[in-house]
Amino acid sequence: MVMDKLTAELYSFLNTTGKVLAVSHQSPDGDAIGSLLAFGGILEQYEIDYVLAIDDSCPSKYDFIPGYDKIRNLKSDPLTTIFPKLAVLDAGSISRIGSAQACIDSNTRILNIDHHFASDFYGHINIVDTEICATAAIIYDLCQKLEIDITPQIAYGLYVGILTDTGRFRYSNTSSKALNICGSLVSKGVNPSLVTERLFFNTSADALSSLSWSLSNMLLYCDGLVSIISLDREHFVKDSENFVDFGLSIEGVVLGAFITEIEENHYKISLRSRCSIDVSDIARRLGGGGHQKASGCTYKGTLEETRARVIDEFTLEIQKTGLTPRELLSQQYQKINAVYS
Ligand SMILES: [Mn+2]
Secondary structure, three states: OOOOHHHHHHHHHHHOOOOEEEEEOOOOOHHHHHHHHHHHHHHHHOOOOEEEEEOOOOOHHHOOOOOHHHEEEOOOOOOOOOOOEEEEEOOOOHHHHHHHHHHOOOOOEEEEEEOOOOOOOOOOEEEEOOOOOOHHHHHHHHHHHOOOOOOHHHHHHHHHHHHHHOOOOOOOOOOHHHHHHHHHHHHOOOOHHHHHHHHHOOOOHHHHHHHHHHHHOOEEEOOOOEEEEEEOHHHOOOOOOOHHHHHHOOOOOOEEEEEEEEEOOEEEEEEEEOOOOOHHHHHHHOOOEEOOOEEEEEEEOOHHHHHHHHHHHHHHHHHHHOOOHHHHHHOOOOOOOOOOO
C-alpha cells in the first residue's frame, strides 16, 4: 500500500488501540449521515470498537441505508464517557457536533474529515478538501488508498452523500469525479433508482399539502425575477426547508424567498439566489447570515410588512448590479452553486 502523509496518519489513527467515537453535524443531511455510515464501515473492517452518533435525530428517509439503526441519537440517548479517539465527519467546526463535545478531553485524538469552505482545522489530523463535492467523496478516496472493501453500507452511504451534496447532480460541484465515483458505487451494487425514490419521491401527504398551500400564496415581483412564497403556522410541516426551491425553479426567477411564520408577527425568511446577487448581504442586514446563494434571517412584523421588506431588499440588490433583467437571467444556469450545510 503506497500512502501519502495524511492517509498514513489516518492509517495509524485506525491502527492504534482505543475506542472511536465517530460523529457528524447536528441537523444532519445526506452527506453527514452517509459519510458517518461509510466511515463506520471502514472502522468495522479494521475491527475497531466504535460508536456512531449524532446529537440529533436522523430523518427517517435515510433509513434504507444499511447501518442506519447503528447511529445513536445523543439527544435521546446521551453519552458521557470520554473517548480516546474522535472522528468528525462533514463538520466545518467542532461546535457543530453539539453534545458529543462532552466525550472528549485533552487526551482525545481528533480526526477531522471535511469539505466545508470555512473548515477550521480543529483536528490533530485534518483531511480537508474544500474543492471536493462532498465529505463522502473524500472518504471514497481514502477507501481506495486503504484498499477497503466497498460493502453495501459504505457504498450506499457514499452514494447518498454525493447525490445530496450535489443537489441531485445539479449544483456546480457536480464534477466528473462526483459522477465517476457514483458510477463505481452503482457497479458495487447501489440501486440509483431506489435511492432517488426514497429520498425525493417519498413525501408525506401532509408535507405535500403544506407545499401546495404555500405555492398557492406565491407572488412574483420585479418583472418576474423574484418569487416569494409563505407558510403560516397552521399549515407548517417539519420538512418544509426545500419549499423555497420550488419558487426559485420558475423560469425567469433568479431570487427567491420563503417566509415562514414562527409566532404571531414573527417570521423566518429563507433567501435563495441563482444569479450574481449575494443574498447573505441581505440576511446580514436583517440580523441573519449564511452563504452567497442561500441564507436566512428572522423578521418581526406582519406578513405584509415582512414581504414588503424582502421586496425592498431584493429591488435594491437588483438595482445595485446595474444589470438588465435579461442579463441577470443569463446568469441563471451558471450560478447554481452548492451550499454545504
Ligand atoms: Mn457535506
